[in-house]
Amino acid sequence: MADTVTDRFLRYVVIDTQSDAKSATQPSTEKQKDLGRLLVEELLAIGLTDAHLDEYGYVYATIPSNSGKNNVPVICLCAHMDTAPDFSGTGVKPQVIRNYQGGDIRLPGHAERVIRESEHPALKDQIGNDIITSDGTTLLGADDKAGLAEIVTAAQFLMDNPDIKHGAIRILFTPDEEIARGVEKVDLQKLGADFGYTLDGETAGTIEDETFSADAVDIAITGVAIHPGFAYGKMENSIRIAGAIVDRLPKEMAPETTHGKDGFIHPTGISGSMEKASVSFIIRDFTEAGLSAKKTMLEEITRQVMTSYPGSSYTFKVTQQYRNMKLVLDQHPDVVENAMEAVRRAGMTPVRGSIRGGTDGSRLSYMGLPCPNIFAGGHAFHSPLEWVSSQDMQRAVNTVVELAKLWEERA
Secondary structure (H helix, E strand, O other), rough: OOHHHHHHHHHHOOOOEOOOOOOOOOOOOOOHHHHHHHHHHHHHOOOOOOEOHHHOOOOEEEEEEOOOOOOOOOOEEEOOOEOOOOOOOOOOOOOEEEOOOOOOOOOOOOOOEEEEEOOOOHHHHHHOOOOEOOOOOOOOOOHHHHHHHHHHHHHHHHHOOOOOOOOOEEEEOOOHHHHHOOOOOOHHHOOOOOOEEEEOOOOOEEEEEOOEEEEEEEEEOOOOOOOOOHOOOOOOOOHHHHHHHHOOOOHOEEEEEEEOOOOOOEEEEEEEEEEEEEEEEEEOOOHHHHHHHHHHHHHHHHHHHHHOOOOOOOEEEEEEOOOOHHHHHHOOHHHHHHHHHHHHHHOOOOEEEEEEOHHHHHHHHOOOOOEEEEOEEEEEEEEOOOEEHHHHHHHHHHHHHHHHHHHOOOO
């Protein structure tokens, strides 16, 4: 009997796949390949004979075309294997709450962690559904193991039902998406797709064609070190300098005070000693002008702080991470419209949304593979309160099947 999407999901989430931004390897953690090998086994078992894991941790596979037409575009279905470094993904213990009837969900591994209905209004749409959470001591991993399970389940359904006509569909599972390196080593020529779809979104029915544009900033500070007993008028403590830079950031430009189309400047790490310190930031905005203005502001704050420390110096390094995919997708409206129609055919009302974040699709779009984002059903990503429903994952499977049919019909 074919595995359900829930069966697969529960199998995947217990495998630790956290990525590590401090690592210089690709993938950043070898343990991501543990899940990659399992996925290859499952894809081979359902008949995808070219499924393989490459040296960089990517899983490639093909659902072969069964259409008599030779002009059906090749689409790619993409999801990422890693989980976020923001919270532990080691030792995940999922729980399934059958036939959820409303109210708060207490997490058994941590008495103080509760998924409150008042804070998670999407729970009100889940009455009668099966809710999956962690035990509260780890994140769940629905971001993005829900997407993995949905793609594999849809692939099995298409392979088991040859009467459903579709073109060739490439499958791509990536490592390191959470640290913005998910597609750095992707071989697009080998992939051979015309368009792509990530399954990495949230609420059922949502199609996202817009993301933040994103940069990282690393500031390295060199202060003046001296014995604290003889420091008067001489010491310039690099830790204090780093703290002063963070303290001057506008409070109204933090993630916790912004929403909608607002961008932000967010310190993500600080470390150092008296002599040397470093501060890491991520900067996000939906427009290039907004992103540039925030970088300029951060550098000006740094420069102003440094004027009070004439014996110290700093470097200011900007690294481009990804760009708003809407600029690319607007040139290919049928890619998004077909996804919206697939949602309708799967029995939902489509909602077109913007992501206050990014996906592999952001980078893929600018690499030549236009790639909007389809919902995967998860909520409260990167936290121990993360949850997903079995029924929403199945809705994503149905959407993928309808999408495959649509591209073949409209060819």
